[in-house]
Amino acid sequence: MLTLTRFKMTMAAPAAVVVLLSACLQQGAPKAPNVHGSLIFQLNDTDSVAIPGYWYADTLVLNNADESLTLIPSDTIDNAWSVPVFDGSISLINDTGHWKDNLRSGDYKVPVQWKPQQTQEAAPDWSNDTLSWLLSFGEQDPWFGQLYLQQAGTLCRGSIATPTGDFRYLHGNLNESGAMRLQTFDGAHLFYFKGSLSAQGDIVDGVFLSGNHYSTPFSGTRISSSDNGLAEAPKAQWTGLPLAYSGVSIDGDSVHWTAKSAKGVHVLSVMGSWCPNCMDEHRLLLNLSARHPELTIHTLAFERGADNDQGKATALQRLSRYSEQMGVDNGRPNWRITLVGPASKTEAQKALPFLNRVVSFPTAVVHREGQDAPWIHSGFNGPAMGPAYEIEVAKFTSAVSGSLENR
Template identity: 30%
Template sequence: MKKSLYLLLAATLIFSACTKPHHLKKGIWRGVLTTKNGDGIPFNFEIKDTGGHKQMVIFNGTERFKVDSIKQDGDSVFIKMPLFDSEFKLQFADHGLQGKWIKHLGQKDVAMDFNAKPGLDYRFFKHAKEPRIVTGRWSAIFEGDKPDTTVAEFKQSGDNVTGTFLTTTGDYRYLEGTVHGGKLLLSCFDGGHAFLFKADLKGRDTLVNGQFFAGYTSKTAWNAVRNEKAKLPDAYSLTALTPGYKKLDFSFPDVNGKKVSLSDPQFKDKVVIVEIMGSWCPNCMDQTAYLVDYYKKYHSRGVEVLGLAYERTKDFNKSKASLEREIQHFNIPYPLLITGYTNDKKETAASLPAISNFIGFPTTLIIDKSGNVRKIYAGFSGPGTGNYYTEFIAGFEKLTDDLLAEKTHG
């Protein structure tokens, strides 16, 4: 009897040792998403303990993107992104994590293989090979685009490179990577988009054989030449009012179902900012973060802000759920309206006939106290663009001050 008991205890101890629970290690990790053709999109993140709960902090340049929804069930880990409606479904394996990043696109899901290892603080290479210099401004051309529609800005310290690509419809946010000999490698993961840029440096002033990977399948060729005078067209010149229109007219419900239109009393004699946006759009998120602070600064002086959301689905409840996550994340104090249209640019143009040449998200309309559309700003140069962002803020707020100083007519 005793012998049987000892055998049972020994078996229990052995089983317990073999099934020792996994713990998500604190510290720096290196994660890699895999594209369809096998290229890896790397990024670094930190796992922290905050208030007794695990927190993931994703690094892209100077950006620190915090993720608080982390759940562990046995050897499985589930990480829900606070924005963009995506998530990780992972398992502990091979001294790290592996599984899928799943992006929900309204009518379908797209998944990418993912693996991560703790204790690795490098992005592409542990030791870079004889880095060459890419610091400065470049004119870039992506396959299918017209010239002078993309500008690249890079800053380099040793082999580490940060920067972004700016386009007429927005920027590629915070990119980070390296120069490995004559090869430039940059990546970004923000919960909504996974980007990888690769190119060869030919001589000092030319980037050739460029490839841009976005998500699981997208792949686009690009090249660039160094050009310190490169600049984009004026963002206020790209989208205009349709001839015969002076005002914007719409009536869409907010997340509670209440219809809102510019003819409502709360907008009378006010400067109104209308942001055409979507919860799926990272540039829109950068603009929303700015507009929240802008609203706090200008609302008491007579400014109102509205967001018109064009989601990936026409399902009101699905759109509502996505927008409520955004409202909570940014503490948005102004209304976001659910248009009932998708993010197809043709649908956006059809829903707002007063706008001509709608080119992308976000687009911002500045309306004066008489209800007339005075300016339309296409795209958004976010905080990852450095001076472009500060210059936008200065110009946008000067325009606001000027419109507030005007007297209403009629």
């Protein structure tokens, strides 16, 4: 059992006691460098998500497939660890507590428990083969995705593509009897998929759960991984109106920008700090900014709760933390973060009438001085999608260098 108090430089900190596998560490002795285990999220009476991880001193690292989330002690909540980027927290006392999602309205919590294990599991030897299914979610108004999986024995990892983005890093099990379990926790989303394979290899009796607030049935038809079974989503188009926006900077100043007098290359990223696909696009833009220091990037944020004055103040505080955690901060003079409106595609289109619609968050718009029309890209496939992500990298790189047509 791992017993933790809030780790701070206070008189109480040296008295913290860690008990691991019934072996007591004497007060003042150094902690074991890595204490491995899993954080269990209890979705309901029968379903749970287990995210592997380890403690290093007072820091909790969760391994979400190929992604690592580093949680450090909260500055404001006792016995809690801050979830990076997405503003939530994990609270633990005697290994038991909850995940609090501050991006959702109300006091939204999911029970959690830390379960240590004696040894760290060996790294899987992943197959080069990819399995794929075309998924249908819901019954009355279905929506669709395409699941891609790799296997290493009964372990599996992959992602689900949709017409406007991906479900990021999924991992779990597919055993010999055909029982499938997939999960992810990236700080914003807690997803769980369960189902079974039929004799034909299709997914049947599937259920998709998001946290403890949403569930829907799904099914899957086995297809070749080289097939794209998804219909192409509608694309945002330029209306012919000048590129311009207004809002509030994270310093609280009014912002008004127009492309009419803008020099050089500008990227407008229509996003929300609550959006994991937006985070993936942001990281690509960070790389492009490092390679092209002349590039100016405008993060146009549409935030949850920003439809009233108090909500706007909270959103600006969240964006300030987002700026720091995502590497923008004050060290990048050519990067501007502006709160433009509430988290709504309808409101985003109203605030940005140069777009005929906002199909999804993120939406990227690249303006080049002297170019007749901007380059517009709806949605984003992140690094969990492998080759599809490399295509995104190539598109964005070409767009900022001027060698890609509008699409």
